[in-house]
Amino acid sequence: MIRLENVTKTFDSYMAVDNVSFEVPEGEICVLLGPSGCGKTTTMRMINRLTELSSGRILIGGRDIMEVGATELRRGIGYVIQQIGLFPNKTIEDNICTVPDLLGMDRKASRKRAHELLEMVALDPAVFAKRYPKQLSGGQQQRVGVIRALAADPPVLLMDEPFGAIDPINRAVIQDEFLKLQSALKKTVIFVSHDIDEAVKMASRIAIFKSGKLVQYDTPDNILAHPVDDFVADFVGGDRTLKRLQLVKVADAMQADPPRVLAETPVAEALALMQKHDHQSVVMTGPRGRARGLVRRAQLQGAQGMVGDHYERIPCTIQVDDTLRNAVSMMFSNDQTWLACVDQDGFYRGYLTQRGITHLLGATYRDA
Amino acid sequence: MMKGAHLANFSMQALRLAGYALIFLAGVWFHSSGALEAMGAYGEDIRYLTVQHLQLTAISGALAIVIGIPIGVLLARRSLGVLGPVVAQVVNLGTTIPTLAILALAMTVMGLGTPPAIFGLTVLTLLPIVLNTIAGIKSVPPALIDAARGMGMTAWQILWKVELPYALFVIFAGIRTALAINIGTVPLAFLIGGGGLGELIFTGIDLMEPGLLLAGAIPTAALAVAVDLIGAQAQYWLVPKGINPLR
Numbered sequence: 096m097i098r099l100e101n102v103t104k105t106f107d108s109y110m111a112v113d114n115v116s117f118e119v120p121e122g123e124i125c126v127l128l129g130p131s132g133c134g135k136t137t138t139m140r141m142i143n144r145l146t147e148l149s150s151g152r153i154l155i156g157g158r159d160i161m162e163v164g165a166t167e168l169r170r171g172i173g174y175v176i177q178q179i180g181l182f183p184n185k186t187i188e189d190n191i192c193t194v195p196d197l198l199g200m201d202r203k204a205s206r207k208r209a210h211e212l213l214e215m216v217a218l219d220p221a222v223f224a225k226r227y228p229k230q231l232s233g234g235q236q237q238r239v240g241v242i243r244a245l246a247a248d249p250p251v252l253l254m255d256e257p258f259g260a261i262d263p264i265n266r267a268v269i270q271d272e273f274l275k276l277q278s279a280l281k282k283t284v285i286f287v288s289h290d291i292d293e294a295v296k297m298a299s300r301i302a303i304f305k306s307g308k309l310v311q312y313d314t315p316d317n318i319l320a321h322p323v324d325d326f327v328a329d330f331v332g333g334d335r336t337l338k339r340l341q342l343v344k345v346a347d348a349m350q351a352d353p354p355r356v357l358a359e360t361p362v363a364e365a366l367a368l369m370q371k372h373d374h375q376s377v378v379m380t381g382p383r384g385r386a387r388g389l390v391r392r393a394q395l396q397g398a399q400g401m402v403g404d405h406y407e408r409i410p411c412t413i414q415v416d417d418t419l420r421n422a423v424s425m426m427f428s429n430d431q432t433w434l435a436c437v438d439q440d441g442f443y444r445g446y447l448t449q450r451g452i453t454h455l456l457g458a459t460y461r462d463a
Numbered sequence: 464m465m466k467g468a469h470l471a472n473f474s475m476q477a478l479r480l481a482g483y484a485l486i487f488l489a490g491v492w493f494h495s496s497g498a499l500e501a502m503g504a505y506g507e508d509i510r511y512l513t514v515q516h517l518q519l520t521a522i523s524g525a526l527a528i529v530i531g532i533p534i535g536v537l538l539a540r541r542s543l544g545v546l547g548p549v550v551a552q553v554v555n556l557g558t559t560i561p562t563l564a565i566l567a568l569a570m571t572v573m574g575l576g577t578p579p580a581i582f583g584l585t586v587l588t589l590l591p592i593v594l595n596t597i598a599g600i601k602s603v604p605p606a607l608i609d610a611a612r613g614m615g616m617t618a619w620q621i622l623w624k625v626e627l628p629y630a631l632f633v634i635f636a637g638i639r640t641a642l643a644i645n646i647g648t649v650p651l652a653f654l655i656g657g658g659g660l661g662e663l664i665f666t667g668i669d670l671m672e673p674g675l676l677l678a679g680a681i682p683t684a685a686l687a688v689a690v691d692l693i694g695a696q697a698q699y700w701l702v703p704k705g706i707n708p709l710r
Contacts, residue, residue, distance in 0.1 A: 184705045
């Protein structure tokens, strides 16, 4: 969708971007990552020609950006900046409709779209549409900044550290909102950031820059698991393996199809099952498979009757579509070495152990 | 916000009361000095000269606005490099030239009458407008321009839709200052045959007749206050809500 071929930018004798090539497939978020002055912002600004290329080519949807006029090109690309840049003299809805108005689109339709977009970022149009930017908080303004870039429905979005000036709590909320928008709208996004955590959270691909050069371009998991050199390894941080926890879903790390017992299961049978699997406890499910409780081997030794007479509550369960990061956090805060994994309806799907997690994270190193 | 508005309201009230007190005292003094009779006696002249006075202000003020804003916009261009600030500094120096000197220079070139008076007044009125336009446009945050460019506005659209609206409040302040200076300076136009209320003032001085002098001076002062009030109202209502600190 967006392809950079040997893109170079020199300011006088200084080489800001040095022979950079990469391609972002349609519908993906590519985060350009690196320390300040590494050329990531310049690279992004060359895509909508706010900075002109010195040499090389950039293609959007197969078309060379130099074939169209700069203003026409920019009207077809959403643009979001850290300083937000809402026009203070215009109402929120007029701000959102900036590009539709420039393109001479129907006013009624564009205002209607603006109201829909406001609702998508949880701002009530009845309250906010006629307000002025200064009447909004920073977080609210940046939500407007983002939907302003989407108003004319451009296929491509350029975002220059869009959430960098927002407090951490609000930032996480806006990031989640944006990911939700993105899953519905499927834009091709170039996202500049200097924050590795943000990059891991947002990116389908990460491009790491160092003094004008692209040093690594890969998926977040590969960047974290296999940094190409010390610079990348340092940049992604010593705790990079922990960061990977955020990228893996519980479902991918859990032991699926786990042994289970029913309330009517005799104690002896339950003990035999635990022995067979070498488990210290086993989950008791309801008749249709919902996780109901657990029984421990130590407690069943010498006991009589059925499992239903001896079970205890499961201390905590994790959803299968949650991330490993939350799972590990839950293990630590509840002092557990394993977690029962359930789906949205509460059905028991598997169990997750600390060994299972370390094994999964370690697998990619053993492969290499 | 509420508190600030309240405070502003309170100080406005205090100012207004002080104004009434002044007007009352002035009335007492006028009566005793005989200015009131003089103004009655010259009523016809005052009316005629006031209209002339306002015409001079209107023409020179309008010219200054029409010329001053584009010059300011031009001088504020970043593409001018160092030239912009240098020229702006020269314009700034212009404010130190005495009013009378400008009128005298205008007269030596253009002779006596209304045209040199209008020329001189225009030049004087120009300066605050140019300077405030430059200041206003320079105060536009670069990020705002970057956002506008990034969304595909042309340079012309950025000027009209972003820079000028943003600078409007400051430009209006410049226009108000300029018009106040203008009204107060028009009496000097009489010295080069330009007409206006200066005719009464200077004749009053020459004849040592305070009544006649005041018959010119008081309407001049009143005009200055009135024009500034109108300017303030225009500034309040014409500058869009989102960038108007008063609203």
